[in-house]
Amino acid sequence: MKISENFGLGKYMTFEFSKEKPIHNWFWYKEGYAPEMVEWCLNHSGIKNGTVLDPFCGVGTTLLTCKNAGIESIGVDASSLAAFISKTKTDDYEKQDLENALEFLHKKLPPQSRWEWEFELFSPRAAFPKRNYNEIVGLRELIEQEDARVRNILLLALLSILPQASIVMKDGGVLKIDKNKRALPAREIFKRKVKRIVRELETFKTGHIPAAFIGDARALDIGGETIDCVVTSPPYLNNIDYSKIYGLELSLVNQSKAEAQAVRMRAVRSFIGKSMTPQSLPPEVGEIGNTIPIIGTYFHDMEGAISEMYRVLRGGGEAHVIVSNSVIHQTHVIVDEIFGQIAERIGFSEVEIVVGAERIADVKPQKVKTRESVVIMKK
Ligand SMILES: C[S@@+](CC[C@H](N)C(=O)[O-])C[C@H]1O[C@@H](n2cnc3c(N)ncnc32)[C@H](O)[C@@H]1O
Incomplete structure (x- = not known):
């Protein structure tokens, strides 16, 4: 060797x-x-x-x-x-998929989401400010109604913003709730993320x-x-x-x-x-x-x-x-x-x-x- x-x-x-x-x-x-x-x-x-x-x-x-x-x-x-x-x-992705992903950003969130979010370690409600939690489950419910490729882009964008939108810290091998952490507004950073993803896909071979x-x-x-x-x-x-x-x-x-x-x-x-x-x-x-x-x-x-x-x-x-x-x-x-x-x-x-x-x-x-x-x- x-x-x-x-x-x-x-x-x-x-x-x-x-x-x-x-x-x-x-x-x-x-x-x-x-x-x-x-x-x-x-x-x-x-x-x-x-x-x-x-x-x-x-x-x-x-x-x-x-x-x-x-x-x-x-x-x-x-x-x-x-x-x-x-x-x-x-x-x-087709051009139409990217247009649909941008179109999604104008949709109205359901006033009360029926989407039940379950997590084995603690209630996801504890991981986010109330408004962020409601926006995330609302977006999750709406995303499911899109066609497969558009759904995937949107879901990935939503997943990627969870750390910034939450008050959870990834500390070594464990998750910790940190009440002093400032969570960014979920819907806002989601929108920015989707726009960036679409921009990057427009030039992708x-x-x-x-x-x-x-x-x-x-x-x-x-x-x-x-x-x-x-x-x-x-x-x-x-x-x-x-x-x-x-x-x-x-x-x-x-x-x-x-x-x-x-x-x-x-x-x-x-x-x-x-x-x-x-x-x-x-x-x-x-x-x-x-x-x-x-x-x-x-x-x-x-x-x-x-x-x-x-x-x-x-x-x-x-x-x-x-x-x-x-x-x-x-x-x-x-x-x-x-x-x-x-x-x-x-x-x-x-x-x-x-x-x-x-x-x-x-x-x-x-x-x-x-x-x-x-x-x-x-x-
Ligand atoms: C070090 S990460 C790989 C990161 C990857 N190189 C990248 O750039 O994204 C190791 C991955 O192995 C996966 N993993 C663990 N056990 C596995 C198994 N038995 N079979 C397949 N994947 C496994 C984990 O879920 C994790 O995503």
Whole structure:
């Protein structure tokens, strides 16, 4: 296994650069990376056409970058929220769809919405000033009456403004209500967002529409040897439960309370709280996999995902997996090398780790140097 450094890549391993890019910036997703990261991986693999897969597609950075490059792609995510955002960002739209989205902004909200918003952690009413709450459920009810493409644009705009319109703070791995937070007027920022989305779509080129669907990276519904390149970034071993952090947004897309549970069942166990029954531990993990169960289950799940990447890739194809090493319960876990060793055992012919960034984790009483890397596995 070769290890090299390319510290120019580190800045593309976070969502920072996506915030400035049209369409990429529609929904703020802290866990995402930048399109430049995907471009680097595509260049490295030499792919010009063929099909790219992202089995942990998040908000669709890989898919949108492939669409811009004229390459076909498939995205899978355990979260119905992520799959919805990926699909909406990468669809093609007619001029009429954009006109209808702008037209919607003049519609009158229902005086009393019949739309019931349920969220498993707390009442959504507690998360917003009263007026914002009423505007959001009113908009949600009206949006449902639009045609599919227009509905998707409008719903994405509504989802994207929830953090600014609410008094909820995303604090590490939890949601907190902060009565001192100033919430912006919901309808106003929704209007601005829709106008911006329409402006950006007016100049956007159409192309291969990626397939984005809900699924499980450990058991893909994709045929063997059909994929030319994988570019992805799985959840990090950091104890963050995406179904909770983006729970409000998820519950606005999907009105069933059971959906959050279903997302959690499909998700890789990177956080404490999911059932962690002892099961076969990849030998590369060593004793820490037994002493700290979350580490064992994480690598067990990731072995499943790496095996699936191997199965669906054609011979000679590359999987590019962006990962971060972690410090968990004071233990430094060298995630990239363990991934590389698992990949070699599974059958990948070459594995290379390119370190993009080094960071200092302050885990009192000590400071630990961790790193983020691309693990490149060639079949
Ligand atoms: C680090 S994020 C990916 C971000 C993505 N690179 C982007 O730029 O938007 C990891 C994603 O994996 C998803 N996920 C977790 N477990 C999964 C599983 N078993 N199968 C598919 N996706 C899963 C999460 O919902 C999350 O969206």
